[in-house]
Amino acid sequence: NSKVIQTPRYLVKGQGQKAKMRCIPEKGHPVVFWYQQNKNNEFKFLINFQNQEVLQQIDMTEKRFSAECPSNSPCSLEIQSSEAGDSALYLCASSPHWGGAETLYFGSGTRLTVL
Amino acid sequence: GDQVEQSPSALSLHEGTGSALRCNFTTTMRAVQWFRKNSRGSLINLFYLASGTKENGRLKSAFDSKERYSTLHIRDAQLEDSGTYFCAAPTSGGNYKPTFGKGTSLVVHP
Structure with a gap:
């Protein structure tokens, strides 16, 4: 169904450590989204890109995360200093177009546990 | 408040039966997408609708932007249909x- 590849599948970090996860969008998809899904199945939008440019991000992402989508390299999302509350499933999705009229294709996610 | 209200939160079906899932929107949405999260944790695309209805096998979805809701109907449920279903708009x-x-x-x- 989806060809979005996320690595690693599982990530365990201590508080204060950096946590980095990667995403390869579907070929030809210029738009990438990152979401955080908590244990209650609630999705929180984190950031999105069109090609290499950040389009939108929430305050938390701007202050505590480092994210990029370089050309010809995987996209990445890195928490600079992990906190217990960051434990969650991080989902990357790509889309063929920008504008709200296209389907999202999700990867399998990176499950982060912060001890 | 939440812009997307999904119901029911949990549903139990016997094989061969059917039911409907619903999403109500607090504002006008341009489209809706339905997913199923399978046992491996992957989000599987089921439908994308900007209007009207779509059907795929035993699944059928409808979206009414004006009335602010979407439904996902499952008929003749099978064991492999188990999972968590999400709508997104x-x-x-x-x-x-x-x-x-x-x-x-x-x-x-x-």
Whole structure:
């Protein structure tokens, strides 16, 4: 169904450590989204890109995360200093177009546990 | 408040029966997308609708932007239909950030 590849599948970090996860969008998809899904199945939008440019991000992402989508390299999302509350499933999705009229294709996610 | 209200939160079906899942929107949405999260944790695309209805096998979805709701009907439920179903809809205006419902956990019993 989806060809979005996320690595690693599982990530365990201590508080204060950096946590980095990667995403390869579907070929030809210029738009990438990152979401955080908590244990209650609630999705929180984190950031999105069109090609290499950040389009939108929430305050938390701007202050505590480092994210990029370089050309010809995987996209990445890195928490600079992990906190217990960051434990969650991080989902990357790509889309063929920008504008709200296209389907999202999700990867399998990176499950982060912060001890 | 939540822009996407999904119901029911949990659903139990016997094989061969059917039911409907629903998402209500607090504002006008341009489209809706339905997903199923399978046992491996992957989000599988089921439908994308900008209007009307779509059908795929035993699944059928409808979206009414004006009335602010979407439904997903499952008929002749099978064991492999078990999983958590989510709807998502893009927010209005120029900010395209799909908002998700909290999911319906479906268990199909033999």
